[in-house]
Amino acid sequence: MSQSIQFSTPSRTPHLLHLPHSQFNRPLSSISFRRFPLTTIKYTSIRASSSSPSPSPDLDSSSSSSSSSSQVLFSPNGTGANERSVVATTDAAGIEVDTVTEAELKENGFRSTRRTKLICTIGPATCGFDQLEALAVGGMNVARLNMCHGTRDWHRGVVRSVRKLNEEKGFAVAIMMDTEGSEIHMGDLGGDASAKAEDGEVWTFTVRAFDSSRPERTISVSYDGFAEDVRVGDELLVDGGMVRFDVIEKIGPDVKCLCTDPGLLLPRANLTFWRDGSLVRERNAMLPTISSKDWLDIDFGIAEGVDFIAVSFVKSAEVINHLKSYLAARSRGEEIGVIAKIESIDSLTNLEEIILASDGAMVARGDLGAQIPLEQVPAAQQRIVQVCRELNKPVIVASQLLESMIEYPTPTRAEVADVSEAVRQRSDALMLSGESAMGQFPDKALTVLRTVSLRIERWWREEERHESVPLQAIGSTFSDKISEEICNSAAKMANNLGVDAVFVYTTSGHMASLVSRCRPDCPIFAFTTTTSVRRRLNLQWGLIPFRLSFSDDMESNLNKTFSLLKSRGMIKSGDLVIAVSDMLQSIQVMNVP
Numbered sequence: 001m002s003q004s005i006q007f008s009t010p011s012r013t014p015h016l017l018h019l020p021h022s023q024f025n026r027p028l029s030s031i032s033f034r035r036f037p038l039t040t041i042k043y044t045s046i047r048a049s050s051s052s053p054s055p056s057p058d059l060d061s062s063s064s065s066s067s068s069s070s071q072v073l074f075s076p077n078g079t080g081a082n083e084r085s086v087v088a089t090t091d092a093a094g095i096e097v098d099t100v101t102e103a104e105l106k107e108n109g110f111r112s113t114r115r116t117k118l119i120c121t122i123g124p125a126t127c128g129f130d131q132l133e134a135l136a137v138g139g140m141n142v143a144r145l146n147m148c149h150g151t152r153d154w155h156r157g158v159v160r161s162v163r164k165l166n167e168e169k170g171f172a173v174a175i176m177m178d179t180e181g182s183e184i185h186m187g188d189l190g191g192d193a194s195a196k197a198e199d200g201e202v203w204t205f206t207v208r209a210f211d212s213s214r215p216e217r218t219i220s221v222s223y224d225g226f227a228e229d230v231r232v233g234d235e236l237l238v239d240g241g242m243v244r245f246d247v248i249e250k251i252g253p254d255v256k257c258l259c260t261d262p263g264l265l266l267p268r269a270n271l272t273f274w275r276d277g278s279l280v281r282e283r284n285a286m287l288p289t290i291s292s293k294d295w296l297d298i299d300f301g302i303a304e305g306v307d308f309i310a311v312s313f314v315k316s317a318e319v320i321n322h323l324k325s326y327l328a329a330r331s332r333g334e335e336i337g338v339i340a341k342i343e344s345i346d347s348l349t350n351l352e353e354i355i356l357a358s359d360g361a362m363v364a365r366g367d368l369g370a371q372i373p374l375e376q377v378p379a380a381q382q383r384i385v386q387v388c389r390e391l392n393k394p395v396i397v398a399s400q401l402l403e404s405m406i407e408y409p410t411p412t413r414a415e416v417a418d419v420s421e422a423v424r425q426r427s428d429a430l431m432l433s434g435e436s437a438m439g440q441f442p443d444k445a446l447t448v449l450r451t452v453s454l455r456i457e458r459w460w461r462e463e464e465r466h467e468s469v470p471l472q473a474i475g476s477t478f479s480d481k482i483s484e485e486i487c488n489s490a491a492k493m494a495n496n497l498g499v500d501a502v503f504v505y506t507t508s509g510h511m512a513s514l515v516s517r518c519r520p521d522c523p524i525f526a527f528t529t530t531t532s533v534r535r536r537l538n539l540q541w542g543l544i545p546f547r548l549s550f551s552d553d554m555e556s557n558l559n560k561t562f563s564l565l566k567s568r569g570m571i572k573s574g575d576l577v578i579a580v581s582d583m584l585q586s587i588q589v590m591n592v593p
């Protein structure tokens with residue numbers, strides 16, 4: 001027996017309504033001012049136990065709007081080629097689930113699942129198929145490709161391996177392509193892994209390109225205007241201050257610099273120059289956010305079907321809108337999410353409008369810390385996370401989370417505290433950069449993110465620190481407002497009733513994001529109809545995305561889901577579930593039969 005509230009609209013669920021006037025049978029969208037009487041609140045009860053406990057052809061055929069693959073339920077991190085082939089060949093009802101999630105749900109129950117999502121930058125240390133699989137098994141939700149490094153062929157190889165992993169093992173690892181952007185950076189050191197600059201040495205930074213090997217103590221610079229813009233007396237910072245130089249002389253394309261803070265120069269390291277204590281950024285402001293090379297990379301991303309494009313050095317909402325319309329015109333069908341990287345002063349100035357225009361944001365602390373004083377970075381992080389939460393956009397905290405693990409197998413205590421803080425702020429995702437791209441311990445670094453996330457999330461729940469921050473209303477259409485209210489209520493009910501899980505049935509993924517935004521205590525099982533939406537949902541806090549074909553008949557959907565999940569031991573009779581749906585705009589509370 002379930003208890004339910006349904007917000008019924010005639011266009012969506014005509015069979016639920018008993019409307020007195022024929023005008024009410026007009027589609028919702030065609031009625032402008034008289035929407036309120038159309039929306040009825042209906043208390044009804046649905047028997048969720050009316051069908052057999054195991055999947056049956058009848059159950060599946062009841063979802064008439066579904067595609068022929070309606071029998072297959074994909075979980076977030078699947079495995080089991082055997083089961084897949086059974087499904088493919090017998091067309092029988094089945095479930096595909098990876099050993100990691102399945103074991104987690106079976107052994108420890110719903111509550112044990114990790115809510116914070118994990119992103120790994122893929123590089124030479126992790127680009128092999130087995131290495132990628134190890135990351136997926138270790139909890140990687142999103143693989144990031146930094147187009148600053150590597151060739152397109154190299155990146156294509158990684159994209160295809162991740163896709164193969166998803167197809168063969170049932171994972172839903174999303175791919176995020178990160179643009180190079182046109183800020184100033186060093187060249188690639190002619191193949192050297194690094195170069196050591198010592199105190200008092202004079203180095204040459206030049207806009208000349210080298211045909212053969214790199215001359216001693218010479219660094220090429222990506223930006224042609226460099227020698228022109230820089231002045232004698234300026235301070236030159238590599239990677240926001242990892243190495244420092246004073247500009248002492250300019251000779252044509254060459255700029256002579258005296259090393260004042262020694263350190264390791266890494267290929268393609270970011271360069272900033274400072275004058276009288278302030279960042280010089282006049283010329284940077286004139287560089288395009290998306291360079292011509294970036295546009296080629298974006299075309300590559302569209303062709304390879306990446307899930308997200310992260311835009312480096314965003315300055316305004318305009319560039320995000322521009323890219324989004326480009327993507328809408330080019331990427332037919334499959335949507336690509338645009339993530340704004342907040343890593344410049346301009347992006348902080350225009351934060352709200354940038355985030356509003358984007359599909360998510362990244363706190364890119366590496367470059368941000370080179371553009372604003374380091375002591376301001378934590379407050380900026382807190383603000384970005386908060387604004388994203390308010391505006392319902394996923395937010396990623398990135399860079400140097402476990403930097404020491406590039407070289408060492410265990411993190412510093414300060415790094416663990418930093419990861420904890422990002423989890424405590426309830427950001428959607430944490431990102432590894434060098435730790436997974438070229439570090440010596442990528443799997444161990446991922447394990448640290450996983451275990452720290454789990455522990456801090458548990459602590460949060462044990463302390464019953466339910467959110468007191470009121471979330472502002474964001475829906476613009478009446479239908480969106482209803483969805484938002486349903487999700488807010490569902491999350492509140494879930495906490496108050498101590499339910500085991502919220503189930504959300506969503507086609508676009510929007511309803512799932514609204515539940516995620518409330519950060520309920522229990523995990524959120526998000527059922528969606530396409531693999532691309534399923535992958536995109538994998539970036540958002542608390543969502544365990546499944547692909548499932550479903551109809552607008554919630555009773556049938558619930559019965560089917562219960563059967564499929566029960567048959568694999570992922571839920572059991574008596575578990576308390578709240579189900580919300582965006583087709584029906586309903587909330588139902590029930591025990592699994």
Ligand SMILES: Nc1ncnc2c1ncn2[C@@H]1O[C@H](COP(=O)(O)OP(=O)(O)O)[C@@H](O)[C@H]1O
Nearest residue numbers: 121122123124146148149150268433434437438
């Ligand atoms: N595709 C790649 N190929 C080679 N090296 C890479 C790749 N991606 C990342 N790396 C290495 O990992 C380091 C850290 O990655 P990331 O933080 O994304 O880049 P950056 O240091 O340029 O901001 C890079 O400096 C680079 O040495």
Ligand SMILES: C=C(OP(=O)(O)O)C(=O)O
Nearest residue numbers: 343364365366367398399
């Ligand atoms: C994530 C960042 O960007 P990238 O690694 O591309 O410089 C950053 O600057 O923190």
Ligand SMILES: [K+]
Nearest residue numbers: 148178179180
């Ligand atoms: K980048």
Ligand SMILES: [Mg+2]
Nearest residue numbers: 343364366367
């Ligand atoms: Mg950056």
